[in-house]
Amino acid sequence: MFAAAAAAFITIFVAEFGDKTQLVSMCMACRYPPLQVLAGAMAALAVVIGLAVLVGGFLAAYIPHTLVAVLSGIVFIVIGIFSYLKKENNTAECNSRDGFLQTMTLVFVAEFGDKTQVAAIFLTAGLGYPMAVFIGAMAAMFCNHLIAVYLGSRFISKIDDRYLKIGTAILFILIGLIIIILEIIT
Numbered sequence: 001m002f003a004a005a006a007a008a009f010i011t012i013f014v015a016e017f018g019d020k021t022q023l024v025s026m027c028m029a030c031r032y033p034p035l036q037v038l039a040g041a042m043a044a045l046a047v048v049i050g051l052a053v054l055v056g057g058f059l060a061a062y063i064p065h066t067l068v069a070v071l072s073g074i075v076f077i078v079i080g081i082f083s084y085l086k087k088e089n090n091t092a093e094c095n096s097r098d099g100f101l102q103t104m105t106l107v108f109v110a111e112f113g114d115k116t117q118v119a120a121i122f123l124t125a126g127l128g129y130p131m132a133v134f135i136g137a138m139a140a141m142f143c144n145h146l147i148a149v150y151l152g153s154r155f156i157s158k159i160d161d162r163y164l165k166i167g168t169a170i171l172f173i174l175i176g177l178i179i180i181i182l183e184i185i186t
Contacts, residue, residue: 032099
């Protein structure tokens, strides 16, 4: 059982490092309180990894990966455009729960059908210890997103809001385009 948790931790940690959900957490930590962002990311990741562990076989059999990937890509592009066009009110944002809710939504959409969710499905099927895989995967996700939130809140948040807004919008649009393009060429 410990071996299954360790295998899940190592696999998910490596697969998630530099992934789009980690970039989402980093960007969101530039605008919102770090604990809200980390909590939102972990809530979404718990649901996605939990789904992978509990009903992974069903998802893999009945929902085409291409559909999930293309829809995820479109959502990222729309979010990028919306975030560029949206008028900011930084004081109101910092006093609300928007950081939690927005991060949770973005991370859920980004992670649903992602390689780490697929890895959790196959680790569970291959190792036979769903709870150990869940614990190992969540520990890896926590470490990765803690790093992202720290970097986003400490360093990237120092960038001028105008440039940050443009950079974040471009990043989300690029992530969306990359998701769609990779799905088309593979």
